[in-house]
Amino acid sequence: MNVFVNGTQESIEPCTLAQFIALKKLDAGALVVELNRQIIKQEFWSTTELQDDDRLEMLSFVGGG
């Protein structure tokens, strides 16, 4: 199935959000996730199944003034 990650289309096997983040080796502690414009708190990552055409925003805090 296809999902959009930070605006880029990606083909992935069906999985949960937690599995996807682990697959990408992203630092979970630093990550903020928006799924179809809804913020998904970390406690719900493992129960959130990704769906075809989902739009994911993977964000984190960076330096800024």
Add this chain to the structure above:
Amino acid sequence: MSDDVLLLGGKEFSNRLLTGTGKFGNHGQISKMLAASGSQMITVALRRVDITEQSENILEYIPKDVTLLPNTSGARTAEQAVRVARIAREAGCGDFIKIEVITDMKYLMPDNWETLKATEILAKEGFKVLPYVLPDLPLAKRLENAGAAAVMPLGAPIGTNRGLETKPLIAMLIENASVPIVVDAGIGKPSQAAAAMEMGADAVLVNTAIATANDPEAMGRAFDLAVKAGRVAYLAEMAEASTHARASSPLTGFLDE
């Protein structure tokens, strides 16, 4: 002076130097700068991660007793700023938000109109809103009425280190505002931070001048001292300047008179 606290969004701060996390050579410098400056509030930005590479978590370099001030930089509309603010709060960054909406990419001038719209929305949602604006008194009053926790006028365009170019306009805000005035952007030297505090600003926010100094830790300390000096001078109520000299030693009673 010990009870001279800054009340910002219902929270007490004993240090009036707000700092930023941008432009440091490495994240380790941020922790050292915070310790040296005593700054109790620091800005962070929110961006998409590069999912192809590992990166450090900047929040690990900010002690828990330092209040985070996420900014909405990158937003070009009120709607985008509101979205970023909600994400930052959901991410556990607390209720403070610096509204920064910029549509002009040459001078990075804040868009006061979009900033006011975002402030109106976010204040109603319980955010402690610190809008970054071009100093304008009627706008500042509108921001106050909208529930802003402070107003943050720029001294000069972001990152220019030119100091208090908008001084007379900031003075109007200080004289008339009922919320704290935090001079943000453009302050390039400790003496300029001191000048802002001497004229009655409640706090200053400094990022570039500290982060891009050869020694950010020492510069953080220098800004802390300057802000404290300016604040004490303001509270001490400075003597007026005059055109003509006024002797500070007696003019009579000299030897052969």
